[in-house]
Amino acid sequence: MDGLSTPKQKLSALIITYNEMGYIEKCINSIAFADEIIVVDSFSTDGTYEYLQKHPKVKVIQNPFENFTAQKSFTLKQATNDWVLFVDADEVVSDKLQREITETINDSNACEAYWFYRKFMFQDTPLNFSGWQTDKNHRLFRKSKARFTDRKIVHETLDVDGTSCILKEKLTHYCYKDYQDYKGKMLRYGQLKAKEAFYREKQFNYVFMILKPFWKFFNHFVIRLGFLDGKKGLTISYLNALGVLERYRELKKLEKKNELTYYLVMP
Template sequence: MPNPKITTLIITYNEMDYIQKCIDSIDFTDEIIVVDSYSTDGTYEYLLHHPKVKVIQNPFENFTSQKSFALKQAKNDWVLFLDADEVVPEKLKLEIKSTIENTDCAAFWFYRKFMFQNKPLNYSGWQTDKNYRLFRKSKAKFSDKKIVHETLVVDGKSGILNEKLIHYCYKNYEDYKSKMLKYGRLKAKEDFYKENYFNYLVYILKPAWKFFNHYILRLGILDGKKGLIICYLNALGVLERYKELKRLEKKNELAYHLVMP
């Protein structure tokens, strides 16, 4: 029986600092498709001339819609879905290939090893982080109920791989800050559509709890300066979420009064 074929899917926007390392680590897969949301830093041009990559440009609406679009492009049933700043190490490659040869699982969770400017980030809330990264296209889809930190709905059993995926989460301060603010604004849209209303108490307490939880309870303090920076910026993303929710509610209220006679 021939080995199952794998399609790797990646979505990108201005990932030139990471994409080459990511692509090099997935040369064992049979198809590589990247959906780019009109990068301006050379990412698209690099991918366009890469002999092993098919790149498609598609406007970014949110993470769920972009990943759902990418999933439709895959030819193979087994899909490895990576972020552009993730790398598959050699031992994980071997585990992936041997696992899908004989399994009744429809999807697999991956644990991740977080890297802060090429140095390990061991705590700060990430030590138990795991995500779906490998699954059968015919048995899974992205839920339309979330637009950030998208949720995969799996029809069947799930397993967990032992080897960790490497995630280069932190390039520099401004890049990570921009990412957290973007996530916060998308979460606010999610809240707004679900009719979760702005609350001043939540606005004050949630960011403070996020920092305390990750820096103290989840041992970010043991990561030194790295942990302090990551935990602060994660809390800043939560603060941005509720600031944006308040802004969306005001905008909606203004629009309502403008159309009322």
């Protein structure tokens, strides 16, 4: 009917956390424009959970961490609104991106899901190359039109029933706090990727264990121009390669454990 405006679309902002103090504060402030903020914490020990409990705009729930896909699927179920914005605890939504998100979800011609390009930060300075310049992720979507596929447990993938578009403004990702933090993150990713490969019945291979980390480093530092980021690019490329090496180390352990179990249960 004439004279009636379309109701404003409500937005749920969702985050999963584990020991994110030093990151989570900026993240929460940047998504305060959302109608609700829901955080699922996997039993942090650094004060993250206590901080979130005291935050007036945040609903925090604790849930054991199995893998990234399972945790994000659980978190998605907690949202009360159809439009959801998923961010990592080390990401920040700029003022311009906030406005673009709000305008997008209130557009009658909106797509069902949106990709975000990301601007990577090494501590407080940008990483312009090192393989991340084309990185993009589904972060804004209709809950009723999307779900996380169970085919991946690390770099979770969204299955969308409809059209995906790309937002213009970038999401700021503070990927590197310090050396030990990023190293730990890459090792954990490598271990989870090994489990993913093991479940898919992929076999450990010594040749791949040698070649794949080397290729990862060469791809990020040389082909993807990491050398133009200087020492930052060298550090990131090396630690990304270390994560790949850890994947094969862990896969070998899983296969040995499986073989041992098999022989122990044989009659």
